[in-house]
Amino acid sequence: MGARIVILGGGTGGTLAANRLRRVLHDDVQIVVVDQDDAHVYQPGLLFVPFGLAHLDEIVRPRQRQLHRGIGYRQVAVDRVDLDTERVWLNDGTALEYDVLVVATGAVLVPEETEGLTGPGWMEKVFTFYTPEGATRLHDALEWFDGGRLVVDVIDMPIKCPVAPLEFCFLADWYLKELGVRDRVELTYVTPLDGAFTKPVASAALAGLLDEKGVELVTEFNAGEVDGPGGRLISYDGREVAFDLAVVVPLHSGAPYVGRSPGLGDELNFVPTDEHTLQAKARSNVFVIGDAANVPASKAGSVTHFEGEVLVENIRRFLAGRPLDATYDGHANCFIETGFHKALLIDFNYDTEPLPGHFPGTVGLPLLKESHLNHLGKLMFQWFYWHSLLAGRDVPGIGSAMPERGKHEEPASS
Amino acid sequence: MPTATYAGRSVTVNDEGFFEDPDQWTEEMAPEMARAQGIAELTDEHWRVIKFMRAEYAEKGTGPTVRVLGKTSGVSVKELYELFPKGPAKVAAKIAGIPKPRGCI
Numbered sequence: 001m002g003a004r005i006v007i008l009g010g011g012t013g014g015t016l017a018a019n020r021l022r023r024v025l026h027d028d029v030q031i032v033v034v035d036q037d038d039a040h041v042y043q044p045g046l047l048f049v050p051f052g053l054a055h056l057d058e059i060v061r062p063r064q065r066q067l068h069r070g071i072g073y074r075q076v077a078v079d080r081v082d083l084d085t086e087r088v089w090l091n092d093g094t095a096l097e098y099d100v101l102v103v104a105t106g107a108v109l110v111p112e113e114t115e116g117l118t119g120p121g122w123m124e125k126v127f128t129f130y131t132p133e134g135a136t137r138l139h140d141a142l143e144w145f146d147g148g149r150l151v152v153d154v155i156d157m158p159i160k161c162p163v164a165p166l167e168f169c170f171l172a173d174w175y176l177k178e179l180g181v182r183d184r185v186e187l188t189y190v191t192p193l194d195g196a197f198t199k200p201v202a203s204a205a206l207a208g209l210l211d212e213k214g215v216e217l218v219t220e221f222n223a224g225e226v227d228g229p230g231g232r233l234i235s236y237d238g239r240e241v242a243f244d245l246a247v248v249v250p251l252h253s254g255a256p257y258v259g260r261s262p263g264l265g266d267e268l269n270f271v272p273t274d275e276h277t278l279q280a281k282a283r284s285n286v287f288v289i290g291d292a293a294n295v296p297a298s299k300a301g302s303v304t305h306f307e308g309e310v311l312v313e314n315i316r317r318f319l320a321g322r323p324l325d326a327t328y329d330g331h332a333n334c335f336i337e338t339g340f341h342k343a344l345l346i347d348f349n350y351d352t353e354p355l356p357g358h359f360p361g362t363v364g365l366p367l368l369k370e371s372h373l374n375h376l377g378k379l380m381f382q383w384f385y386w387h388s389l390l391a392g393r394d395v396p397g398i399g400s401a402m403p404e405r406g407k408h409e410e411p412a413s414s
Numbered sequence: 415m416p417t418a419t420y421a422g423r424s425v426t427v428n429d430e431g432f433f434e435d436p437d438q439w440t441e442e443m444a445p446e447m448a449r450a451q452g453i454a455e456l457t458d459e460h461w462r463v464i465k466f467m468r469a470e471y472a473e474k475g476t477g478p479t480v481r482v483l484g485k486t487s488g489v490s491v492k493e494l495y496e497l498f499p500k501g502p503a504k505v506a507a508k509i510a511g512i513p514k515p516r517g518c519i
Contacts, residue, residue, distance in 0.1 A: 156481050220501065222480065224491065236480075236495040251481065267485045296516060 002028030003319050006088055006098040008078055009255075010035035010063040012043075012390070013290030013304045014104035019068045020312040020392035029319075032072035032096060034088065038062050041132060042385055044301065044378075047164055047337065049135035050142055050247075051175045056132050059382075066390045078105070081261035083283050100285050100315055103271050105258070107160055107291040107299055111250035114155050114226060121228015126246045129168065130160065141245060142175070147184030148244030150176075153233055154191050155223050157198075159249050160291060160299045163346070165189070166196065166206055167337045168247060173213040174339030182214075190218040190233060190241055199353035202346055205368050209338060223248075252299070254292055270294040275350065276326035278311045285318065287311055296350065297330040305389050306331040306400040312392075331402040333359070335378035343374035349402040357407040360398055364406060420446050425511075432507065432514040436471060439511025447509045451500060456509075460497055463487055467510040477507040477515035
C-alpha cells in the first residue's frame with residue numbers, strides 16, 4: 001500500500017499542495033483533503049466587496065471542485081491531531097491515519113478577544129471586511145455613510161495580508177470622492193506598528209501615500225477596547241480615537257483544533273515551522289503551508305503560493321528518505337490597490353525588504369510605485385488564482401525564489 | 415554600532431537602544447535602564463516580566479509580542495501596560511537586554 005497523506009484545510013495552501021502532490025506522486029499514494037465547509041473564498045476579493053467592486057458570488061467557489069481527480073475530500077471539522085499515534089480525529093468520531101500530515105488550515109479571526117469589539121455596535125457601526133458577512137454588511141453601511149469619522153484600525157499583528165487595511169483606506173478615499181462626500185469625512189488609519197508598514201522603505205512610501213490622500217496616521221496604538229455605542233477605540237495606554245464608523249481588523253489565531261492537539265501549536269495556535277524547509281518543529285512527518293505556520297513571512301496568498309514548490313519537493317524527499325531541501329526564502333509579492341485604477345507592487349523575502357525597481361526583471365511591473373499596469377495585474381490575478389495557482393502550475397518567468405534583478409538597492413534606514 | 419554604558423560597563427546597542435548581545439546584560443543594569451523609561455523602581459512584578467522576556471528570547475530567539483506576553487507570562491495585558499506604560503513588549507525587552515522583538519510582517 002502507498003503512503004497516506006492527509007491535508008487539513010481546503011483553502012489556498014491545501015488545494016495547491018494537494019494538486020501539486022497528486023501530479024508528482026505515484027497513484028498508489030493516497031491524498032485526502034479535509035475541510036469543515038465547502039466555501040473556498042478568494043480572500044483578496046473581500047477588499048473590493050465593501051465598495052461594490054466585487055460580489056460574494058464571484059469570489060466564493062466550492063472547495064472540492066478545485067481539487068484534481070484522484071484526491072479524496074472529507075467535509076468534516078477536525079477535533080484534534082494525535083502526533084504520537086499519527087491520527088487525525090474528526091468531529092464525527094472517526095479518525096484518519098496518516099504517514100504525512102499537511103497543516104493548511106490558515107488563520108481564524110478572534111474578535112471576541114478584544115473587549116467590546118463584538119458587543120453593542122458590532123456590524124452596525126463597527127465592521128470588518130475580513131469575512132464575507134462583514135464585507136457585505138460594511139458595503140450596506142458605506143452606502144448610507146455620507147460624512148463623519150471613518151477609522152480603520154488594526155488591533156494587533158499578525159494579520160492576513162498586512163497591506164489590506166492600507167488598501168482599504170486608499171479605496172475609501174477614492175470611493176468617497178466618487179460619491180462627492182470626501183470633504184465631509186475624516187479618514188484615519190490606526191495601527192499598533194510604529195509606521196504605516198513594517199519594512200522601512202515601503203513604510204515611508206505608504207505613509208507618503210496616506211498623507212497625499214489626506215488620511216491621518218495614528219501609530220503605536222494597541223487597541224484594548226472598542227466602545228461601539230460611544231464610538232471610541234481605547235488603547236491599553238489610555239489614548240482614544242473617536243469614530244462614527246469603524247473598520248477593524250480583529251486579532252488572528254491559528255485554527256482552534258491546533259490548540260487541542262498536544263505539542264502541535266504555539267500559544268496563538270500557529271504551528272512552529274522551519275522557515276526554510278516548511279517541516280513542523282513537532283514531528284518530521286508534519287509539514288505546514290500558508291497562514292497556519294509561524295514563519296516570519298507575511299500571512300498572504302503569494303507566500304503560500306511560493307511555499308508550494310518547496311513543500312511538495314520536501315514531502316517527496318521525506319517519503320523517499322532523502323534530506324530535505326531548505327530553500328524557501330520567504331518570498332512574498334503583493335499588489336497594493338491605491339484607488340483611481342492604480343496599484344503598487346511590492347516584492348520581498350526574509351532578507352530583502354520591499355525595494356523600488358521593476359518585477360520580475362529590469363523590465364516589468366514597476367515596484368513600490370503607483371501604476372495602472374499594477375492595477376490591471378491585481379484584477380487579472382483572480383483568474384490566475386482559480387485557474388493556475390490552485391491547480392499548482394508555475395507562472396512562466398516567476399519562480400518561487402525572489403528575483404534580485406530589477407531591484408534598486410537602497411540603504412535601509414533602520 | 416553605538417554603545418551605551420550601564421552600571422559602569424560599556425555595551426553594544428542598536429540605534430533605538432536595544433541590546434545587540436543579551437550576554438552583555440547584567441541585573442545591575444536594569445534599574446538604570448528602567449529609570450530612563452520613566453519607571454522609578456522595579457517591583458517584583460517588573461522582574462517577573464523581565465525574566466520571562468529573557469527566558470523566551472533564550473528559547474525562541476525573539477522576544478514575545480504583548481499579546482503573547484499576556485497569554486503566557488501570567489500577567490494580563492492591562493497589568494503589563496500598568497507596569498510598562500510606554501509599551502510592554504518593547505520597553506520590557508529593552509530593560510531585559512534583549513534585541514528588539516522581531517515585528518510581525
